[in-house]
Amino acid sequence: MSWLGESAALACLTFDVDAEAPILVESGLYARNAGVMSHQAYGPLVGVPRILDLLREYSLPATFFVPGWTADRYPKVVEAILSAGHEVGHHSYAHKSPFALIEDEERADFExxxxxxxxxxxxxxxFRCPSWEPGWRTPQIVADYGLEYDSSLMDSDKPYVLDTGAGEIVELPVHWSLDDWEQYAYIPDPPFRSAIEAPTKVLDLWTSELDAMRRYGCLFVLTCHPFLSGRPHRVEVLRTLIDRALAFGDVEFVGCAEAARRAREDANIERKTLTPVIVEPGLYPE
Ligand SMILES: [Zn+2]
Known part of the structure; x- marks a missing residue:
């Protein structure tokens, strides 16, 4: 049985509940700025409950990737996600990019x-890697700790089995075009200055990709951040996207763990190994 089943495409709605962590990664001094901290707190405090209501209304599953930082600071929010029946995934502790860490630091954060x-x-x-910036060893660490899948790489638009060298995991590929950060993240300081896009433009971008993915039999992984997509008009973008996906009649919404399970059970699933990029000294500037 194909991982697609009878569907033309599968869709995973994913929410990265980053809260303050991606700002503090830029500098711990931003903890003094109550303004930007409050901008981030909107995600768990307002965005998550509103998104949970939307998912409940449509009886759809979703996957929430939660940094340990968020779990410690907003435990009741994570409990609400779990009690609504949704999947909670690993999103590091401090939201640091693993490629910039030494292995001991990366493992300590993971644990x-x-x-x-x-x-x-x-x-x-x-696991979803912070900022989608894993190192080459990161998938091995995911496998080492017994997790079943990763959702951070961009070298496909269908799930595949990745042999990490420390065990197999399923990769559920992502892309910047299906991430709300690029559409909405305007923060003056630290300078995350994406344009604040109109909902019509974002809806067109995401719906067009889902529509085309039906032709090519792809996995549609939408990545949203509750501090961005929890705002009223942006929740309506999600609502209309869901309406259109359901109207297609051949798109099934699944949680990430379920998508990974189906991929693993597909005898014809693509299989890959990690092939790190090695640069000879002097070829490129450092
Ligand atoms: Zn994140």
Missing amino acids: RALASLRAIGAEPKG
């Missing part, structure tokens, strides 16, 4: 996040 998520009853089956 701290696992401990925080487990302390409130979440048992993550998958």
